Amino acid sequence: MAAVSSSDKAGSRAASGARRVAAHVVHPDDCDPSTCPCDDAECSLSKYVRATNAAADPSPTGEHTLEATEQAVAERLKGLEVDMGAMAAVSNIYRAANAVRNHLERTVLAPHELTWTGWVVLWVVWIWGDIESRHVAAEAGISKGTLTGVQNTLIARGLVKRRVHPDDARRVLLSLSPKGQRLMSEVFPKFNAEEAFVSSQLDAAAKLAMARSLRTVVKQAENA
Structure with missing residues (x-):
């Protein structure tokens, strides 16, 4: 400037x-x-x-x-x-998100041959258990087409299981395999340690304030 x-x-x-x-x-x-x-x-x-x-x-x-x-x-x-305030806020959200994503991919996910999208899909399925594939896509913020490719890769690696919904053969349920469960239990503490690292210059109050502010931005954008 x-x-x-x-x-x-x-x-x-x-x-x-x-x-x-x-x-x-x-x-x-x-x-x-x-x-x-x-x-x-x-x-x-x-x-x-x-x-x-x-x-x-x-x-x-x-x-x-x-x-x-x-x-x-x-x-x-x-x-x-x-x-200018709005521009600075939004541009820094974008830049921070990309910087954090790149850091986490490089330090935590790459050793396990995981992409960011693959990790997010594993996270969603880990948190929710048996969950319909369409809901996984929505929660992960990706298209159904993108999810199809990601889930096929994770299934081929033995991390995710796929089964037909018992009430509707047109619907598919995803869940983690025992191998996927072990992976998430092993990797997430390392992932969270890096989350702590990248936010270490903020005290607890600042982290809480930032989380709340970003939640407000997300809701505004999603409800537009």
């Missing part, structure tokens, strides 16, 4: 368009390092970025830093009437 003078202000509009909040722009010299990054409504674009000279060039791997990305976003959106 490029440095912005205190005279440059952009109006921001809530998603409903019901109200408008003036975006507060902070000069780099005004940033107190002890309060950076800033997440409140008056500085929806990180003070940290404005207070530091983050390199705009990508890393040797071709990836841009979070700071450089925010710089580019601010430059592109300068002068537009947007809800």
Whole structure:
């Protein structure tokens, strides 16, 4: 995000368009390092970025830093009437989800030759026991077609069992095999240890507040 003078202000509009909040722009010299990054409504674009000279060039791997990305976003959106707080929240949800997923796949799932989707399917079946395949797809947030491929792989590995619903031959029930049960009992504590690691910079109250906030976002999106 490029440095912005205190005279440059952009109006921001809530998603409903019901109200408008003036975006507060902070000069780099005004940033107190002890309060950076800033997440409140008056500085929806990180003070940290404005207070530091983050390199705009990508890393040797071709990836841009979070700071450089925010710089580019601010430059592109300068002068537009947007809800910067909403944009920052949603973009960070997306980025955090991908970062956590990549970390967990690399550290926990790869040694067991599990994809993220395969893990989620195992989790759903582990939690609910005998469950219809259509409900597994819904709970895992994947299409029925995607589930078909994943469940076939898990069945071939002896982790999941499939049987016809006793009341309707058109419906299919999935459950974990004894091997699948053992795998989940072994792997989930390791998975949770990594969950603890990636959230270790937050105290218990912050974790609870984040969980509640994200639950509110999920409900709003799912009920739209």
